[in-house]
Amino acid sequence: xxxxxxxxxxxxxxxxxxxxxxxxxxxxxxxxxxxxxxxxxxxxxxxxxxxxxxxxxxxxxxxxxxxxxxxxxxxxxxxxxxxxxxxxxxxxxxxxxxxxxxxxxxxxxxxxxxxxxxxxxxxxxxxxxxxxxxxxxxxxxxxxxxxxxxxxxxxxxxxxxxxxxxxxxxxxxxxxxxxxxxxxxxxxxxxxxxxxxxx
Ligand code: GRF
Numbered sequence: 079x080x081x082x083x084x085x086x087x088x089x090x091x092x093x094x095x096x097x098x099x100x101x102x103x104x105x106x107x108x109x110x111x112x113x114x115x116x117x118x119x120x121x122x123x124x125x126x127x128x129x130x131x132x133x134x135x136x137x138x139x140x141x142x143x144x145x146x147x148x149x150x151x152x153x154x155x156x157x158x159x160x161x162x163x164x165x166x167x168x169x170x171x172x173x174x175x176x177x178x179x180x181x182x183x184x185x186x187x188x189x190x191x192x193x194x195x196x197x198x199x200x201x202x203x204x205x206x207x208x209x210x211x212x213x214x215x216x217x218x219x220x221x222x223x224x225x226x227x228x229x230x231x232x233x234x235x236x237x238x239x240x241x242x243x244x245x246x247x248x249x250x251x252x253x254x255x256x257x258x259x260x261x262x263x264x265x266x267x268x269x270x271x272x273x274x275x276x277x
Contacts, residue, residue: 079107079263082158084149084166085114089121091164091185094252095259096128104260110156113149115168137168146174153178162259163217172219180269182217182224183262185255187247189213189229194222199244202234210234210243212251214258216274225272228258 081099083092092112098104112125113133125132135148150173153161163170163184175182188198190213193205202210211232216224230250234243261267267276 079160080110080156080158081107081160081162081259081263082111082113082153082156083109083125083162083164085112085119085121085125085164086116086167087119087121087165089119089124089164090248091251091255092121092162093124093128094256095162095164096125096130098256098260100128103256104263107263110158111152113152115145115166121165142169142171143173146171150174150177160259160262161217162255164255169221170217170219175217175219180216183214183227183255183258184217184222184224185251185258186213186215186222187244187251189231190215190222190226197240199247200240203238203240203243208234210247212247212254214255216269225269225274227262227274228254230254 085092096109099107099109109130111131111133114122115135115137117134117136122132133152137145161178161182188202189211193201209231211230213229214227218224232247232250261276267274
């Protein structure tokens, strides 16, 4: 399966997916492009070092729709069948979601539907939850809302700061995202209402 990955920053989840494709953990697949909306994203260099083609498309004052149209074109040109958002910091337009129906995944550093949006780990600390975690979900038109593909529970320790909790969750994100992509690529699932059911 041809995979495209969108990033805005560090790119550690992107790197985990690229490595998993390379070593066959995600079988019969190829990461055909890593697209960043930020020129300075660390992940761009990491993708290049791993021999993956990179494209930078900055917002540059464009509307969301116009910016997304450029990204959709780059993905379609390469026949991308699965889009993975990996720390991509922009909301997708409806056009984008419709261009890849049920074929866009995102990872979010909380147990959705808790703590949507920015700074999920800080929200978890401030709320005082004892467990948080990470979620891989299909992307729909609403923020951090689409059907859940996989979740991992991560303990919140009494002395955690946003930084220590973020680091602990991140360790689990990579494995969770790789496993979720593997299962979606394998294709042995149905979407029943909001539920992604694996057979
Ligand atoms: C991760 O915490 C991910 O859950 C969130 O953004 C962060 C991206 O980190 N959506 P990285 O760029 O993959 O290292």
